[in-house]
Amino acid sequence: MSDILSLLPGYNCGSCGFRQCRDFAAQLKVPGDLQKCPFLERDMFRENLGKLSAIVGAEAPAEERIVGVIDGLEADFMLAPLRDECSCREFIHPFDGSVEVRVGDYIRYRPLACPVTHFAKVIDIDPGIYTIHLVGPLHRLGREDFKFKELGLCMILAFEGRVSRGKLPKVGQTVRFVPEYCMMQKVHSGMVVGVEGKDIRIEGIDLKVW
Template identity: 45%
Template sequence: MKTQKRIVELLPGFNCGACGKKDCAHFAEALKMSQAGVQDCPVLKQERFRSKRAVLEQMLNHQDGICKGAVPKVGLIDQALADFVLHPLRGEPSCRETLVNFAGVHLEKGQLIRYRPLGCPIIHFGRVLELTNGLLDVWVIGPCQFINKGEEPVELGICMILSFQGRIEGQLPAIGQTVKFLPAHCMMGKVHSGIVVQMVDGQTRIDCIDLKVWQHADRLPSS
């Protein structure tokens, strides 16, 4: 489990404020609460901090309630087959989701939100990263971390997920390809589908997200 003290030990310790925080201790707290990412510290990008950055990224990518160990490419709920597993971008706690905020609630970057994706029975907790014309880019950071915790989330109700961003584990698809993928942070192990609109060094953006199941493992044609 990640601790703020351990995160501070892995940071450069310059207290320069380039990350937008007062000092490294405050940045460590933001990392621990999923309010910032490793990429927000420009000093960590220097070659001399490469090993510490790698340890920090691994720590943040395996926090409680997100992803532990290998993720199967067959969905747990409906046994649907996935083309690949979608993992978080480096140094981030989960895949990024772009949501439609039907509630019309005023939000700000860094706020904690509580919502249920359309078609999903699981309540999600997310951290707002960007806001653009009613669309929200968020990290999914719960529900495990924020049950009975002190921070009060903003209630959004039902939201529609438009896209995912993350790193691919498995065969890389082509831009424009319709794919089935398994988000590593999905508690249900539910295979999603969508269209690949961006692909750079194994990092992808997938739009037109759908939860429909196409093909089951036990219905594959025999070879």
């Protein structure tokens, strides 16, 4: 445990979904879990990443089952953030379009069919569609007084991320996946519309999995 902690960035930023690096270290089971930390792939930590992978153990076999925690359904793969990003990119459409939102704003919203309220930072805007990085619940921001705009109920249109564990899909496949930072570890479904290496785009997102 101490060896792992000494090699982690030590920022306690919460980007991995845990309050502290110590909590993150305690749940590491396979090298793929290390990809939840967005800082380990930066040049200054690349050597540490190799050492951590050796400590955590051999890479998980391709046939490893990925099962959603909340629903017990089997997924095809885990979806991690794109390189040097804090979460997968989500593309959302608010049902109430009256709120004025700008790039850089923080928003609070609830995805359609999800019981959990999300906090996110807007990184791009198209007419009616916001591209966001998930940044909360509040404890992951390390503060309780930050300002946000209330969007209410939103439809999740697409995800962009990187396959970290499981089967790499092909364009046109309907897939089941779990976003690594999903607070409920819920299996999502959708259709793959773009693949570049391990980076993929999934559209037609649905929380009802057949």
